[in-house]
Amino acid sequence: MVLDCAIIGGGPAGLTAGLYTTRGGLENVTMFEKGMPGGQIMNSSEIENYPGVTGEITGMDLMMPWPKQCQKFGLKHEMIEVTRVSKDGDIFTIHKADGTVDEAYSVIIGTGSSPRRAGFKGEDEFFGKGVSTCATCDGFFYKGKEVVVVGGGDTALEEALYLAKICSKVYLIHRRDTFRSAPNTIARIERTENIELVLNSVPDEVYGDKMGVNGLKVKNKDGEIRDIVVPGVFTFVGNDVNNEALMQEDGSFLCEISKTGEVIVDISMKTSTPGLYATGDMRIAAPKQVVSAAGDGAVAALQVISYVDELLN
Ligand code: FAD
Numbered sequence: 001m002v003l004d005c006a007i008i009g010g011g012p013a014g015l016t017a018g019l020y021t022t023r024g025g026l027e028n029v030t031m032f033e034k035g036m037p038g039g040q041i042m043n044s045s046e047i048e049n050y051p052g053v054t055g056e057i058t059g060m061d062l063m064m065p066w067p068k069q070c071q072k073f074g075l076k077h078e079m080i081e082v083t084r085v086s087k088d089g090d091i092f093t094i095h096k097a098d099g100t101v102d103e104a105y106s107v108i109i110g111t112g113s114s115p116r117r118a119g120f121k122g123e124d125e126f127f128g129k130g131v132s133t134c135a136t137c138d139g140f141f142y143k144g145k146e147v148v149v150v151g152g153g154d155t156a157l158e159e160a161l162y163l164a165k166i167c168s169k170v171y172l173i174h175r176r177d178t179f180r181s182a183p184n185t186i187a188r189i190e191r192t193e194n195i196e197l198v199l200n201s202v203p204d205e206v207y208g209d210k211m212g213v214n215g216l217k218v219k220n221k222d223g224e225i226r227d228i229v230v231p232g233v234f235t236f237v238g239n240d241v242n243n244e245a246l247m248q249e250d251g252s253f254l255c256e257i258s259k260t261g262e263v264i265v266d267i268s269m270k271t272s273t274p275g276l277y278a279t280g281d282m283r284i285a286a287p288k289q290v291v292s293a294a295g296d297g298a299v300a301a302l303q304v305i306s307y308v309d310e311l312l313n
């Protein structure tokens, strides 16, 4: 049986695509998710910017009902990694990690992106408990407090400026003495009074207790250690888009990809390959929020319903 739609990734984008395709009348839709459905927001200890959710809620609390809601309308779920998606004529082939394949008339991919880890001691242990990669999401928790930002690119500098408006002070830790950022952004950093530059320095160890982070030890190029007492550490050392499933055997991609690896889509989430839609954090210019990923999933699903209808009738 050829699936009406194969959904790759079970984060907010994939799950919403699953809801809208099945509820919109497609009968054979399978979502392939390599782990537990829910996506990267499952790592967040608190989410307070998802519309309509007003109480204290973890990322896991937010996402738990989503798969059940989709199953009610007939979404099938396979817990497996998709290693490659290819296309021959009108039919996509979904290659799975166990060596088996499925076929589909359309594909919605939402495999997300993964913030790079900086690699210092305690970073993994305190991730989501004081170490964060999302200032929009977690900055407000440190209102009026001091925080650290790690990184020297556009993202780190822009997020440091954002945090400086909320927090009493931002220590910007960068491993060199020049930034990899737009001159205008660097100038804004230099004239922001509550940003202290800690240059030629790298994080050595984040420490804390079961309540969260208490501080960060930073090492400079002479090997001297400075202890910065803060409850929050934000790392922005680059992101990797999870686009591997679109890579073909010859190293090319199934659709157009930007220089930095994001999938190029139009406002309908259409890629350059007919029948293939890309959603959420992996698509170009993504706001990297749960609400926008879910929105992308709905937009792509509505497109897929028309695409499959036209293809088969
Ligand atoms: P993801 O959530 O990344 O989901 C992609 C899914 O695809 C994953 O479940 C992954 O396992 C799966 N997958 C990947 N590759 C494959 C494959 N080859 N085969 C099968 N499955 C695959 N946003 C907010 O709006 N508010 C917040 O407060 C907030 N807080 C955050 C806190 C943290 C700590 C983090 C890390 C992020 C936070 N975000 C927040 C951002 C938000 O989580 C993302 O923008 C959102 O999850 C993106 O959804 P997505 O569906 O595009 O991708």
Ligand code: NAP
Binding pocket: 117, 118, 119, 150, 151, 152, 153, 154, 155, 156, 158, 175, 176, 179, 180, 202, 236, 237, 238, 239, 260
């Ligand atoms: P990036 O440009 O790759 O910068 C990553 C930064 O983190 C670099 O300064 C790097 O240091 C540092 N770093 C990397 N690994 C580290 C480690 N292990 N420990 C400590 N520091 C580490 O990533 P980005 O800032 O996320 O930007 C990604 C792309 O998006 C860029 O092309 C950027 O221009 C673009 N972007 C543009 C805008 C905009 O136009 N407004 C905004 C955001 C992002 P080094 O400098 O020493 O390598």
